[in-house]
Amino acid sequence: MNSTVISFQHRHTAHCESGVAANLMTHHGVALSEAMAFGLSSALSFAYLPFIKLTGFPLVAYRMPPSFILKGIAKPLKMRFHFETFRDPGAGTRRLDELLAQGQVVGLQTSVFWLPYFPEDMRFHFNAHNLLVYGKEGDDYLISDPVIDLPQRCASADLQRSRFAKGVLAPKGLLYYPGSIGQTTVTPEAIKKAIKKTVRIMLGPIPIAGVRGMRTLAKRVAKLDTSEYSLNYVGHIVRMQEEIGTGGAGFRFLYAAFLQEAAQITGIGELAKLSERLNEIGDGWREFALKAARMIKGREAFDPVHLAGMIDSQADHETEFFKALKAAIA
């Protein structure tokens, strides 16, 4: 049997892209945690895009768009990723095999729906799922999917299908691996810069992004009627927040972990206190999710105005929080 296996340490993480970034960089000698990859690339966000529909519901995101993290860590680490896409699926598979044979651990963008090792009920058409391939045994690829606790295997036909899924964010067989790395530690300056950017994103003027996006979403939720569609609408918000690999509370806990690390590296003690505060804000998001789930289950009367009020109050807390964060690094 033909086999290539690269020695690779799988680490289970909350989110696919920050997990892939952290695990791949660690493999290349840059000790990077998931939280650091996430924070350093300023990936925390909030966006409510009513004009983009996912199975009939608006896009609600608690982070920046796909590939923001990989691109975001490149500059502070003075490195480059080689990104390659393919028109012909066969060529994409051959290139993957070639890189594995050279000993490269390779990152891939895939569609969750066509990955057989994903639990059946979690397989939706989401085209920007990241994973790492660290070998091939016979017809099976050896996969380190950071959101799955153990390493997985995937038959080559399935993986190819998943890499060449079509539609929004079509991966076009995207694969990536790092080129030369100019910097193996994270500097305090890079962290401050990344935090500033996150503050700017969260407190920006556009009504669909950052805390203002939360306000707009709250207004929409307040107007929901009591139909089945409305119940599905709030269910959809909670799914985006809790189910889709966020580490809990729409990445707020993950960013709190980053702030702790940031406090150590920069020596700014205030960041550790702010981490605590963000942890509490995260608990607020979880309370919102719990309330919504109880209403969906019919244990409580469906009350969209109440849920809207909870989102609004989260926006209040986050506004104060990001102002304090801005002050802490000024």
Added chain:
Amino acid sequence: MDVNEVPQEGNRTLGSHRKALYAKDADGKMVIVPSRGSEVDETVTMQAVERMHAQAEEARSRALAGQTSPLEYWMYARRMDVALLSQVTGIWQWRIRRQFDPQRFERLAESQLSRYAEALGLTSDQLRALP
């Protein structure tokens, strides 16, 4: 969230997998904790899964009654809607809707049929019938 508050009540949609959550340990450090999932996640995932399942079953009954083609059933069975199927196949939405008509679907050219079949991960023969 504290480490001991990480939900472990189990979520059947996760199968045997666990998901990583971040929580504060006894020393106040944020750490990764594997979670068996929570009822909240299960509720919203099952809500989405059941919604799509219901759409598929409803399309199946209409297909059996001759009111739509198997294409509509398979579209929902593969967790898509018209907008997504259109993106994936490159076929206009209005054409897809027209081809839900059983008679039109019958007459569909093999090339068109295979575009749908490919996008849905089926053979053309599978696509022509209901499971």
